[in-house]
Amino acid sequence: MPGRSKYSKKKSENLKRKSESQKRKKARSSAKKKGGSKKRLLKEEKHYEYSELESPDEKKKIIDKILEIYPDERLDLKFSSPFELLVSAIFAAQAKDEVVNSATEKLFQKYKSPEDFANLKPEDLKDYVSKINFWYKKSQTVINVSKEIIEKYQGKVPDSVDELVKIKGIGRKTANMVVGGAYGKPAIIVDTHLMRVSQRLGLVDEGLSPEEIEFKLKEIVPEEVQTKFSFALIRHGKKVCHAKNPDCQICELKKLCRWYKASFKYT
Numbered sequence: 001m002p003g004r005s006k007y008s009k010k011k012s013e014n015l016k017r018k019s020e021s022q023k024r025k026k027a028r029s030s031a032k033k034k035g036g037s038k039k040r041l042l043k044e045e046k047h048y049e050y051s052e053l054e055s056p057d058e059k060k061k062i063i064d065k066i067l068e069i070y071p072d073e074r075l076d077l078k079f080s081s082p083f084e085l086l087v088s089a090i091f092a093a094q095a096k097d098e099v100v101n102s103a104t105e106k107l108f109q110k111y112k113s114p115e116d117f118a119n120l121k122p123e124d125l126k127d128y129v130s131k132i133n134f135w136y137k138k139s140q141t142v143i144n145v146s147k148e149i150i151e152k153y154q155g156k157v158p159d160s161v162d163e164l165v166k167i168k169g170i171g172r173k174t175a176n177m178v179v180g181g182a183y184g185k186p187a188i189i190v191d192t193h194l195m196r197v198s199q200r201l202g203l204v205d206e207g208l209s210p211e212e213i214e215f216k217l218k219e220i221v222p223e224e225v226q227t228k229f230s231f232a233l234i235r236h237g238k239k240v241c242h243a244k245n246p247d248c249q250i251c252e253l254k255k256l257c258r259w260y261k262a263s264f265k266y267t
C-alpha cells in the first residue's frame, strides 16, 4: 500500500534522526565531562556528522562524479599476471607501492609462478625484498600461499573472492584487488584510502568495518563500475582527500561531500 510505505519511510527517517541526535547528545555530554570548550563541543558534534547520506540520489551523484573525475585509473602496483599481483599485494600491506614495485621488478624476473616460489625459504627472497617492511613474514606468506595454490587450485590463482579468502594469508582486500585488478571482475577494494574517502563523502556510515563497507558499497555502486569506482576512490584519497589535511578547497567533490558541508556549517 503506497500510504503505508510512505508512513514506514517517514518512521525510519524519524528513527534515524533520533539516533543521530542521541549520538550528538552523548558526544556533547562526554565533551563536557572532559571539560570541553565550545570549540571542542563543535568538534565532537562534527565527528557525528560523518554518517551516511540518506538520499540515494545524492550517493548516485557522488558515484557519477568520482567516475567522471577519474575515468581510467589503475592500480599502482606493477604486475603481468594474477599471481604476480597476488604476490605484490601481499608485500604491499602497510608498505609503499613504489617500494614494492622496485623490489618485484627484479624478483619477477627470476620467480614468476607458484611453482617457482613453493620450494623457497624466506631467506632466498631476502636480496630482493629486504627493503619491504616485515619482509620475512610476508615472504613466508607468499611461499605458503604458493603451495596452497598448487595443491588446491592446480597452480592457478582463483578468480573469485570467496575462493581466494579460503587461502590462508589472503584477506578480502587482497582478494578483491586480484579479482578486480587482474581478472577485471567487479570488486570493491577496501584499503585505507577507500575507507576514509567513502566515509567522509557520506557513502557509508563512519565506524563500519572494512567488510561492512565493502558490502554496503556493493549495494549502491552498479556492478559494472565497482572496480573502476574503487580505483577512482583510492586515487582521490592519495591525491586530494589526504588523511591529515584533505585538500577540500581544490576538491571537485566538495559540493557533494557530507564531511565538507558539515565542516563548513561550523566554521
Ligand code: SF4
Pocket (backbone or CB within 6 Å): 197, 200, 201, 240, 241, 242, 246, 247, 248, 249, 251, 252, 253, 254, 257, 258, 259, 260
Ligand atoms: S571535500 Fe574534502 S573531505 Fe570531502 S572528499 Fe573532498 S577532500 Fe575529501
